Amino acid sequence: xxxxxxxxxxxxxxxxxxxxxxxxxxxxxxxxxxxxxxxxxxxxxxxxxxxxxxxxxxxxxxxxxxxxxxxxxxxxxxxxxxxxxxxxxxxxxxxxxxxxxxxxxxxxxxx
Numbered sequence: 001x002x003x004x005x006x007x008x009x010x011x012x013x014x015x016x017x018x019x020x021x022x023x024x025x026x027x028x029x030x031x032x033x034x035x036x037x038x039x040x041x042x043x044x045x046x047x048x049x050x051x052x053x054x055x056x057x058x059x060x061x062x063x064x065x066x067x068x069x070x071x072x073x074x075x076x077x078x079x080x081x082x083x084x085x086x087x088x089x090x091x092x093x094x095x096x097x098x099x100x101x102x103x104x105x106x107x108x109x110x111x
Contacts, residue, residue: 009071072103
């Protein structure tokens with residue numbers, strides 16, 4: 001992570017391997033190059049892949065604005081995982097890009 005200001009929902013792909021330690025159990029988790037995290041509105045990052053999936057880390061980053069497209073992609077991924085939307089999207093001949101555009105528009109109206 002080279003920059004200090006991020007948008008909430010922005011995806012971060014780690015560039016190198018490093019370890020973090022859990023607060024309560026002091027268990028070490030390895031973050032590998034290529035593992036992904038998302039920036040929260042509170043300025044933390046939450047790991048969404050790899051050994052530390054679900055863990056949050058406070059890095060003192062500044063958050064300004066929202067990454068609407070990234071948030072839209074995460075919502076679509078979650079809905080697909082839970083409800084299997086891929087089949088519906090294909091059956092209705094809706095492109096992923098169209099769906100993401102609509103989600104992004106709604107998020108821009110709200111946030």
